Amino acid sequence: MYMANKKKAAALVAPLAGDLLANATDLYIRVSTTEQAEEGFSVEEQEARLRSYCDAYGLIINAVHSDPGYSGATLDRPGIKKVIADVKAGRCKKVIVWKLDRLSRSQKDTLILLEDVFLENSCDFVSIMESFDTSTPFGRCIVGILAAFAQMERENIKARTMMGKQAGLKEGNYYSGRTPLGYKYERQANGKRALIVDPLPAQAIKEMYRLYSSGRGMAEIGNYIREKYGLFLNLGRTEASGAVSRVLQNPLYCGRVRYGSNEYEGKHEALVTPEEWQAVNNNILSNRKEYNRKYVKSDGLLSGMIFCGCCGARMSILKIGGSGGQRIKKYVCYSVSKASRAMIKDPNCTNRRGYYPIEELDAIILEEIKKLSLDPAALDELVAQSEAEPEPAQELFADRMAELEKQGSRLLNLYQTGVVELEEVQERLSAIKEERAKLQRTMEELEPAAKLPKAAAADRLSSFAAIMESGDGEAIYNLVHSLIEKVVVYKKDVTIHWKFC
Numbered sequence: 348m349y350m351a352n353k354k355k356a357a358a359l360v361a362p363l364a365g366d367l368l369a370n371a372t373d374l375y376i377r378v379s380t381t382e383q384a385e386e387g388f389s390v391e392e393q394e395a396r397l398r399s400y401c402d403a404y405g406l407i408i409n410a411v412h413s414d415p416g417y418s419g420a421t422l423d424r425p426g427i428k429k430v431i432a433d434v435k436a437g438r439c440k441k442v443i444v445w446k447l448d449r450l451s452r453s454q455k456d457t458l459i460l461l462e463d464v465f466l467e468n469s470c471d472f473v474s475i476m477e478s479f480d481t482s483t484p485f486g487r488c489i490v491g492i493l494a495a496f497a498q499m500e501r502e503n504i505k506a507r508t509m510m511g512k513q514a515g516l517k518e519g520n521y522y523s524g525r526t527p528l529g530y531k532y533e534r535q536a537n538g539k540r541a542l543i544v545d546p547l548p549a550q551a552i553k554e555m556y557r558l559y560s561s562g563r564g565m566a567e568i569g570n571y572i573r574e575k576y577g578l579f580l581n582l583g584r585t586e587a588s589g590a591v592s593r594v595l596q597n598p599l600y601c602g603r604v605r606y607g608s609n610e611y612e613g614k615h616e617a618l619v620t621p622e623e624w625q626a627v628n629n630n631i632l633s634n635r636k637e638y639n640r641k642y643v644k645s646d647g648l649l650s651g652m653i654f655c656g657c658c659g660a661r662m663s664i665l666k667i668g669g670s671g672g673q674r675i676k677k678y679v680c681y682s683v684s685k686a687s688r689a690m691i692k693d694p695n696c697t698n699r700r701g702y703y704p705i706e707e708l709d710a711i712i713l714e715e716i717k718k719l720s721l722d723p724a725a726l727d728e729l730v731a732q733s734e735a736e737p738e739p740a741q742e743l744f745a746d747r748m749a750e751l752e753k754q755g756s757r758l759l760n761l762y763q764t765g766v767v768e769l770e771e772v773q774e775r776l777s778a779i780k781e782e783r784a785k786l787q788r789t790m791e792e793l794e795p796a797a798k799l800p801k802a803a804a805a806d807r808l809s810s811f812a813a814i815m816e817s818g819d820g821e822a823i824y825n826l827v828h829s830l831i832e833k834v835v836v837y838k839k840d841v842t843i844h845w846k847f848c
Contacts, residue, residue, distance in 0.1 A: 372406045373439040374398070375430050376413040377449045390415050393445045400443065400475055409439040419452035422460075427451075431460075434470045446476040527599055528552065528578070529618055542615040551576040552618050555594055559627055565591045595627050647678065647705040648712060648827045649834050655680035656837025658693035664705060676705045678836065698837055708834075711841055713815070713823075716830060720808040730801050730847045748787075751779050799846040804830065 374397040414426035451457045529552040531545040569587030573579045579587040601624035602617030603610045653662045662678045682696035835842040
């Protein structure tokens, strides 16, 4: 009798449990700091309205997850991660939000949540303000459309924020995610933050400028500041030297704020005078030029513009064994040396004998420039040849790029209308992206560089003898790069592509 009653009770409870699970609902709430401050959104208000909706429709609340102060730009939010976990574990069969943009302001993220999380796990999604749910085909279609508008609004917010930032910079305000060394933020009467001097670090900043002006090196200054002021304790010798360099070159310390290539007069107190800052930076620039004069030639005159004539890859400098156990610096194709996987164009490149000692190849290039400087007729001939050469057929690659763009758009349209699955779309989009990247690299390599007028080339060639006599490595390097577009080497054949038009 007892067992029979127990079975009957279990039979009655089973459908009841199923109904409870079918109505189990997660509420998700999000409000960014800006929205809360400017538009009056609040976590409490959203939760109250979501609970009222559940009461009206007889839904059982499984959990309430919120992300206060989080932007909807990404899914890197603790609350939304808990929602995803509940859905995948089967703890809820419905997720409800107040507005669609509470879920995400990214169209891509919204569609991923919809397809890969909610629908994949038989969980419906409801947005109260837009009055739809994904239990119907129309609701799924509307989600895709509104997600696009949510993303557009996010981009508009970003644009408005950038405009406000630019206006603030022109007024002298400082914007950065980090508080600059030597200053701290203080809340003003108008509620805005302003930079004020932090006495001890500010004294360290002033001492950095004084020490560098007296001839101390940046690494030495970094160690001194670490020991005296306790700054840069978590940095090694090289990193501390870099930190000192950044401080010395930051115009903030002479009372200016920088945005891109522009500088504006700042509202904050300067730690050094503009004259002191300029003197230090002139010295840094001078030292950098001195370094270039000493070392740039030893790294090869053709650095950055020498290519393999077999596979088209760039060539780098390696030390190759020579006679008597000596190691000689030579230009070697990246596809042959395998020194950088990203730079390999063809692992089967046959240019394995294209090992030119840098001194030997540099001498060949300088000799060709010398010939042109002594023979104006040779320059005329080269210019005439370059004018007769046809330009690369860039339009073929441009047409293919446009076709790939159309294919990508068609795929996204098919996905949004439910014709193709997400996995298929991702796989085909990945292939399109890879082909586009390859085409872009090819187009960049084929893009004709701005040609050097014949008169300008003749003028530069006329200075060749004087520059060579001076022995100024930087000037020689600059002259070579101003005259030559690239040098192509295949085994022992060397082809110079000049910049003349």
